[in-house]
Amino acid sequence: xxxxxxxxxxxxxxxxxxxxxxxxxxxxxxxxxxxxxxxxxxxxxxxxxxxxxxxxxxxxxxxxxxxxxxxxxxxxxxxxxxxxxxxxxxxxxxxxxxxxxxxxxxxxxxxxxxxxxxxxxxxxxxxxxxxxxxxxxxxxxxxxxxxxxxxxxxxxxxxxxxxxxxxxxxxxxxxxxxxxxxxxxxxxxxxxxxxxxxxxxxxxxxxxxxxxxxxxxxxxxxxxxxxxxxxxxxxxxxxxxxxxxxxxxxxxxxxxxxxxxxxxxxxxxxxxxxxxxxxxxxxxxxxxxxx
Amino acid sequence: xxxxxxxxxxxxxxxxxxxxxxxxxxxxxxxxxxxxxxxxxxxxxxxxxxxxxxxxxxxxxxxxxxxxxxxxxxxxxxxxxxxxxxxxxxxxxxxxxxxxxxxxxxxxxxxxxxxxxxxxxxxxxxxxxxxxxxxxxxxxxxxxxxxxxxxxxxxxxxxxxxxxxxxxxxxxxxxxxxxxxxxxxxxxxxxxxxxxxxxxxxxxxxxxxxxxxxxxxxxxxxxxxxxxxxxxxxxxxxxxxxxxxxxxxxxxxxxxxxxxxxxxxxxxxxxxxxxxxxxxxxxxxxxxxxxxxxxxxxxxxxxxxxxxxxxxxxxxxxxxxxxxxxxxxxxxxxxxxxxxxxxxxxxxxxxxxxxxxxxxxxxxxxxxxxxxxxxxxxxxx
Numbered sequence: 001x002x003x004x005x006x007x008x009x010x011x012x013x014x015x016x017x018x019x020x021x022x023x024x025x026x027x028x029x030x031x032x033x034x035x036x037x038x039x040x041x042x043x044x045x046x047x048x049x050x051x052x053x054x055x056x057x058x059x060x061x062x063x064x065x066x067x068x069x070x071x072x073x074x075x076x077x078x079x080x081x082x083x084x085x086x087x088x089x090x091x092x093x094x095x096x097x098x099x100x101x102x103x104x105x106x107x108x109x110x111x112x113x114x115x116x117x118x119x120x121x122x123x124x125x126x127x128x129x130x131x132x133x134x135x136x137x138x139x140x141x142x143x144x145x146x147x148x149x150x151x152x153x154x155x156x157x158x159x160x161x162x163x164x165x166x167x168x169x170x171x172x173x174x175x176x177x178x179x180x181x182x183x184x185x186x187x188x189x190x191x192x193x194x195x196x197x198x199x200x201x202x203x204x205x206x207x208x209x210x211x212x213x214x215x216x217x218x219x220x221x222x223x224x225x226x227x228x229x230x231x232x233x234x235x236x237x238x239x240x241x242x243x244x245x246x247x248x249x250x251x252x253x254x255x256x257x258x259x260x261x262x263x264x265x266x267x268x269x270x271x272x273x274x275x276x277x278x279x280x281x282x283x284x285x286x287x288x289x290x291x
Numbered sequence: 292x293x294x295x296x297x298x299x300x301x302x303x304x305x306x307x308x309x310x311x312x313x314x315x316x317x318x319x320x321x322x323x324x325x326x327x328x329x330x331x332x333x334x335x336x337x338x339x340x341x342x343x344x345x346x347x348x349x350x351x352x353x354x355x356x357x358x359x360x361x362x363x364x365x366x367x368x369x370x371x372x373x374x375x376x377x378x379x380x381x382x383x384x385x386x387x388x389x390x391x392x393x394x395x396x397x398x399x400x401x402x403x404x405x406x407x408x409x410x411x412x413x414x415x416x417x418x419x420x421x422x423x424x425x426x427x428x429x430x431x432x433x434x435x436x437x438x439x440x441x442x443x444x445x446x447x448x449x450x451x452x453x454x455x456x457x458x459x460x461x462x463x464x465x466x467x468x469x470x471x472x473x474x475x476x477x478x479x480x481x482x483x484x485x486x487x488x489x490x491x492x493x494x495x496x497x498x499x500x501x502x503x504x505x506x507x508x509x510x511x512x513x514x515x516x517x518x519x520x521x522x523x524x525x526x527x528x529x530x531x532x533x534x535x536x537x538x539x540x541x542x543x544x545x546x547x548x549x550x551x552x553x554x555x556x557x558x559x560x561x562x563x564x565x566x567x568x569x570x571x572x573x574x575x576x577x578x579x580x581x582x583x584x585x586x587x588x589x590x591x592x593x594x595x596x597x598x599x600x601x602x603x604x605x606x607x608x609x610x611x612x613x614x615x616x617x618x619x620x621x622x623x624x625x626x627x628x629x630x631x632x633x634x635x636x637x638x639x640x641x642x643x644x645x646x647x648x649x650x651x652x653x654x655x656x657x658x659x660x661x662x663x664x665x666x667x668x669x670x671x672x
Contacts (some may be wrong), residue, residue: 033450077642077646081646081650083642083645083646083649086382086450087593087642087645088642090382090384090450090589090638091638091639091641091642094586094589094590094634094635094638095635095636095638095639096635097583097586097631097634097635098628098631098632098633098634098635098636098638099631099632099635099636101627101628101631101632102330102626102627102628102629102631102632102635103626103632105626105627105628106626108627198627198628199583202458202461203454203455203457203458206450206451206454206455207455209451210451210455213448213451248466248470248472249470250462250463250465250466250469250470250472251462251463251466253458253462253465254458254459254462254463257455257456257458257459258455258459260451260455261441261447261452261455261456264441264447264448264451264452265441265445265447268441268445268446268447269445
């Protein structure tokens with residue numbers, strides 16, 4: 001039982017890292033729908049680096065670096081050029097999907113390094129995730145920088161007028177967000193499931209993106225949502241633990257995705273949106289033109 | 292950026308001329324091809340040989356040409372499936388899911404009517420084929436329309452919903468054709484039962500009838516957007532939803548309509564691939580590969596900037612490239628996924644060309660007054 005819980009929590013850290021990065025992005029007003037692409041690239045870079053150098057640490061660094069770099073690229077397009085953020089995000093995703101399939105395929109198979117040591121069977125990434133949630137919450141709601149980030153996402157013109165460098169703040173956030181997405185991908189390929197195969201994420205990134213909307217942009221609610229989805233994901237992989245012999249295992253695999261849709265609907269109802277509207281960054285997805 | 296007496300800035304282009312649209316598309320594709328040279332560098336083959344292998348197989352080898360034609364039809368339907376909602380400003384990335392829905396519905400017709408045994412056809416085969424196509428289109432429309440309704444009624448993000456539907460339908464197909472699922476083949480090899488030969492889509496000059504359908508739709512869609520009130524409404528809604536609403540356009544009906552159409556087109560791609568391509572006529576175990584290939588439809592529609600006729604040559608080129616790249620991959624012993632890598636590169640050059648389409652680099656001479664240096668010596672006194 002503990003094993004299942006520990007494994008679920010490890011799965012949830014992958015959702016959590018990526019979604020936390022996206023949350024910081026969105027709080028500053030930048031929407032990155034290419035989250036899955038950043039994770040694919042981060043995960044593949046981490047896997048290839050770790051396998052060639054034999055070092056987990058270098059792998060994680062590669063994942064972080066590439067994630068940050070791609071986040072920066074998204075920032076260049078959406079902040080500097082004020083392009084359509086959805087076009088850029090979707091572009092990043094398809095670019096990653098295509099290139100990682102090609103670059104990773106010679107490495108198809110297990111990582112072949114020792115497992116990352118666990119604490120009483122629990123992956124060390126879960127406590128790291130909880131710590132990151134606490135840090136993000138403190139950063140966003142208890143520091144001047146956090147106030148600057150939130151105001152850049154709510155009303156960039158007013159923020160700029162009060163002396164906040166909106167462009168730099170947004171660049172900082174997309175880079176941080178990209179690094180966290182890269183970390184999430186690296187955690188997947190180096191720890192959770194250290195095997196590279198074609199399109200290994202199969203929708204984790206999009207579920208993480210949905211989680212940010214569910215969280216009402218609050219890191220603590222995000223933690224709860226990610227944990228819930230981690231458990232659900234793990235159960236969908238081994239349904240025999242609760243309902244042995246009921247339905248095909250393939251049908252169970254659809255459950256986490258199928259549940260996401262009604263939740264998305266509920267949070268979009270006018271009844272819910274009266275609450276939601278208050279939390280959604282006002283300037284989300286809108287480019288900011290100084291002047 | 293300042294360079295001496297000149298300043299380099301990026302400024303918005305007011306209204307790019309039509310020729311410019313075509314030019315950016317050509318540049319984006321050529322640039323992606325140039326970048327893909329890097330993929331071939333690892334193969335220890337001369338670059339020119341690699342390209343020759345790709346193009347000669349795709350467009351001159353008899354097998355390759357047929358494969359290119361079949362794939363073009365598939366990708367054309369995928370392109371329309373993305374293009375129609377995109378003209379209304381909505382992103383249908385549920386192409387794989389809608390393709391699977393179409394395939395499942397098409398195979399459900401012979402399954403339900405017990406027609407998968409060639410001896411016991413309950414209805415004339417022609418009627419059954421029409422039924423299969425209609426069922427596929429209806430299932431795809433329902434899958435797409437679901438996302439459209441949620442978008443219209445509740446403002447639920449259509450990217451997320453269609454992506455979730457992709458995963459759901461992917462696993463549903465696995466359930467139907469694998470491990471004793473209802474559609475599993477008698478040999479139990481993790482693929483669906485094969486269609487009896489009387490239910491294969493008829494061929495016209497060696498090409499499935501779906502080809503005529505795909506080309507006809509290309510003409511009709513461009514006419515729809517250029518000449519009809521409905522097309523105008525869709526475009527207006529895509530350009531500015533708020534203004535469209537003031538103009539009396541009903542967002543709910545429109546979002547639903549474009550997604551119904553989009554889903555139906557993707558499902559026809561599914562029908563074409565699983566039930567009309569000679570040599571297939573079943574849902575193969577690697578159906579996921581064909582589903583994901585549908586993403587080429589996104590990039591084709593984007594590069595064609597929403598013109599369905601404009602998309603035809605682009606799609607034929609992409610189909611040839613992906614068929615040829617797959618062939619060259621075996622021939623030149625390249626890693627798996629050259630075709631997907633090309634897809635990624637095309638997306639990258641498209642986003643870059645998108646910038647050049649909307650912006651231009653401007654060299655400006657900085658007025659000499661602005662450059663005048665501050666006197667270095669203090670005035671007397």
